[in-house]
Amino acid sequence: MLRYLTVPVTAFAQNCSIVWCDATLEAAIVDPGGDLDRLLAEVQRLGVTLKAIWLTHAHIDHAGATAELAQRLSLPIVGPHEGDRFWIDALPQQGAMFGFPPSQAFTPTRWLHDGDTVQIGHCTLAVRHCPGHTPGHVVFHSAEAQRAFVGDVLFVGSIGRTDFPGGNHAELLASIRERLWPMGDETVFIPGHGPEGSFGQERRFNPYVGERG
Numbered sequence: 001m002l003r004y005l006t007v008p009v010t011a012f013a014q015n016c017s018i019v020w021c022d023a024t025l026e027a028a029i030v031d032p033g034g035d036l037d038r039l040l041a042e043v044q045r046l047g048v049t050l051k052a053i054w055l056t057h058a059h060i061d062h063a064g065a066t067a068e069l070a071q072r073l074s075l076p077i078v079g080p081h082e083g084d085r086f087w088i089d090a091l092p093q094q095g096a097m098f099g100f101p102p103s104q105a106f107t108p109t110r111w112l113h114d115g116d117t118v119q120i121g122h123c124t125l126a127v128r129h130c131p132g133h134t135p136g137h138v139v140f141h142s143a144e145a146q147r148a149f150v151g152d153v154l155f156v157g158s159i160g161r162t163d164f165p166g167g168n169h170a171e172l173l174a175s176i177r178e179r180l181w182p183m184g185d186e187t188v189f190i191p192g193h194g195p196e197g198s199f200g201q202e203r204r205f206n207p208y209v210g211e212r213g
């Protein structure tokens, strides 16, 4: 079964998640935006072994420490979708703009596409391409655990910004309605910022995309 621990990192309190298979204790790290020493201390405390970096999208608060972590531990970088290549290439400038520590661009070991799967230990997660916040944004869904790691697509009571280059509001709404809601009302989502929620709650009450919004 999939387990996870969410650790807020960077000045943006970005929810980096350490996810692992409780049978093998093999782990992946979703969106290591920064604060690597803190993240690696949690990995050690959990007693899990990092095998991969998974990225939802390439904004600095999500991807800023990816290159350094990949180099330090020789980890493959999985994701995001190739639509975010320009954001990856701009990581050094993003870092300078937002006052982050120096960040390097990188080339993912594997670009992700809608319908792909990623695996850690015995756990398989489905990949859905959810453009709108960024063109190459993906989410990771564990049907077994009823959890979805959605980055900046959806938040409790809100949705991702679409005023950055490559953002598209209509696309974001379609991503949420056509690719997140079918995961089921009971599914708990871990957003890039703020508390966890359920798709059922957001589908009804989210003011931007809910049925009563």
Ligand SMILES: [Zn+2]
Binding pocket: 057, 059, 062, 133, 152
């Ligand atoms: Zn973002």
Ligand SMILES: [Zn+2]
Binding pocket: 012, 014, 059, 061, 062, 152, 192, 193
């Ligand atoms: Zn973010």
